Amino acid sequence: MNFVRNLTKVVLIPRSTYGIRSYSTPSQLIVKEEEGIRTITLNNPKTRNALSLEMLQELEETLTRPSPDLRCIILSATGKVFSAGHNLKELTSSDGRPHHQLVFDNCSGMMLKIQQLSVPVIAKVNGIAAAAGCQLVASCDIVVATENSLFSTPGGSVGIFCSTPGIPLVRCVPRKVAAHMLLTGLPISAPEALQAGLISKMVSEADLDAEVERIALAISSKSKPVMALGKKFMYKQMDMNIKEAYQAGSCVMVDNINMTDGQEGIDSFIKKRKPVWSHSED
Known part of the structure; x- marks a missing residue:
């Protein structure tokens, strides 16, 4: 069963003090780079920004795209869901174990790349981050989330324990919080995520853009x-x-x-x- 694809292509020509760059934008992402700040927006709300194999591959390519001017990366999403995690439609038995391994190897590789990048990565969250979507949030260096955002690892509810999402999660939050999230699948609120250390800052939806920009500019002003x-x-x-x-x-x-x-x-x-x-x- 094929996953839903957003085939809208967008070509953005970012301007910066360092010159003009033209990038072809992947089918599931909106990419903009200006003044040393690259903004990558997950743009497949029909699948709740599911981390399909295609999305994972496009994310890794876009995150690691060379640019001498790059100082900071912002990860955001369109719609009310930051990311609902893996697209289960491509993890059925008909896809086969080799394909399943390919999906999870690509996912692990992309998450590791975030930590290995030489520039900081900021997650800009306004909505739900679940399963591998929560993993993506936990893998970022800095996370700014709105007051109404929710974070969960609910895989056990559909028979697939969130083993890989739990890897960065247990490195961000206290063990008892991680165990509660992984074993119950129940979401935690933004205030709870802030207290636990899963997110860096919590702001109102009206202040989200300004706060992320303030942090990105603070980073990009440095060597x-x-x-x-x-x-x-x-x-x-x-x-x-x-x-x-x-x-x-x-x-x-x-x-x-x-x-x-x-x-x-x-x-x-x-x-x-x-x-x-x-x-x-x-």
Whole structure:
């Protein structure tokens, strides 16, 4: 049984201070890049923005598309559902185990890419994020959600436990919260998600655009290689004990200080002026 596809093609020509770029937009995404900020919008509301194999492949390609100007990525969605998770219509027995493995391998690869990207990824959530949709939210670096958003891992209710969605979930929230979500399938509200640490900020629907823009601009105003260095170590040190983390962190700080932009930052602070970043890896 084939999944529903949104065949509307949109071609956007973003403008930025760094020049004009033209991208062909995937069939299930709306993509815009301007002023160093790439906005990727899941655009298949007919399937509740299901993470079909096609959607997963398009997401990974768009997330990893090279751009020297890129500073930040925003993930958002059209409709009242951020994402309802995997499209179950392509996970029937008639599709076969090799296809099922392909879907989940692509999903895991795309989720890992978010953490491995050198730029921060912000999830902009206004609605329901369920199953693999919740996994996508939990995989992002920063999450801003509206007060009415809901988050759930309800796979057990349809006979498919949310094992892979639980991977980033248990790394974001306390164990008892993760167990409640995974074992009951019951949704948690945005206030509960904020308290548990699944989301970074909760705002009204009216303030969502402005708050995400404020965060994206705060990120994009900084040195790209400095942010890349910091994000990489932020995740790396999570798997270390505290002694190893401090030892490695000291070396990272020394490397950072001796970068061109590290010295520029120190000099601009001492001289009370705005830094001018080179964005050089040196």
